[in-house]
Amino acid sequence: MDYRKIFLENWGIKLISLGLALALWFNITSKGKMEIALTVPLELKNIPAGMAVVGDVPGYLEVRLQGQERVLRDISTDKEVSGALDLSLAKAGENSVRVSPDDITRPSGIAVTHLSPYEIKVRLEPILRKTVRLAPALHGVPARGYRVASTLARPARIVIEGPAGVVKPLTALQTMPIDIEGATKNITVEPKLDYAGKPIKLLEKDVSVRIVIERVRP
Secondary structure, three states, rough: OOOHHHHHOOOOOOOOOOHHHHHHHHHHHHOOOOEEEEEEEEEEOOOOOOEEEEEEOOEEEEEEEEEEHHHHHHHHOOOOOOEEEEEEOOOOOOEEEEOOOHHOOOOOHHHHHOOOOOOEEEEEEEEEEEEEEEEEOEEOOOOOOOOEEEEEOOEEEEEEEEHHHHHHHOOOOEOHHHHEEOOOOEEEEEOEEEEOOOOEOOOOOOOOOEEEEEEOOO
C-alpha cells in the first residue's frame, strides 16, 4: 500500500478539512464559557506546632471563576469551592501570607481569574500552659435567715492553656455566675468557666464548686 499516495492525494481538500475540524473543535470547547463571583470559606492549615493564631483573620475570600457554564452553575449550587491558607512557614509574630489560585480548591477545568484579599496578615503566638486560681462567682443571696458560710473550689488551682499574650497576665479564672438565690441548703455544681471570649483551654477534667449554706443563728 502506497501511504505516501494516501497522504498526498487531494492534499488541498484534506488540509481544508483539517482546518474546518480544528475550527469546529475550538468553537465547541469555547462555547458556553462564563465567569462567576463567589464568596468562599477560608481554612487555616499547617499551623506550626506549639503556636496559636491570635487576632482576627478573614474567614472568607472573594473569588472569580471562569469555566464551562454547566460546571459553574453546579459549583454555585453545591458550594464545591474553598480556600486554604498554608501557615507551615509562618513564624511567631505577624506574618503576611499570600493567597494564590493554587490555594483554591475547585473542580478540574475551572480557572481562578481573581481573588481578594490576595495577602492576609496572621499573628502567631507561642502556646503557654499556666496554673491559675479558680474563682467562683455567685449570683443572688440565700433565703432569709440563711447565709453563705464558705465556698470551696475543687481544685483550688487549675491548669489552662492558650496564646502566651492571653494566658501570661492571668492569675485567676472566674466561673460563670452560680445561682444561690433563695438557697436553704448546700449547693455543689460543675461550673462553666468565664473565658471572657479569650482563646483559653481548660486542661482539668473534673472541676466543681461547693457552696455551704447555713442558718443564721438568732
